[in-house]
Amino acid sequence: HAIRDVTADAYGGWRFVTNLQAGGGLYAQRIVTRRHYDLEGAKAAALHSAHIEVEAAE
Secondary structure, three states: OHHHHHHOOHHHHHHHHHHHHHOOHHHHHHHHHHHHOOHHHHHHHHHHHOOOOOOOOO
16 A cells, blocks of 8 residues: 555645645756755766776866
């Protein structure tokens, strides 16, 4: 029942819409994420995990 409760029934639909709207919409969430997320750190971690070295720009 747990999977149905959060995905397929009326409660699941209500919860999805509530979560979507509570954050100010997808566009607002994207703006906030880009403003506060350490993108350069994530890129560096991904490159390190892939064993890729990038020369520093001058």
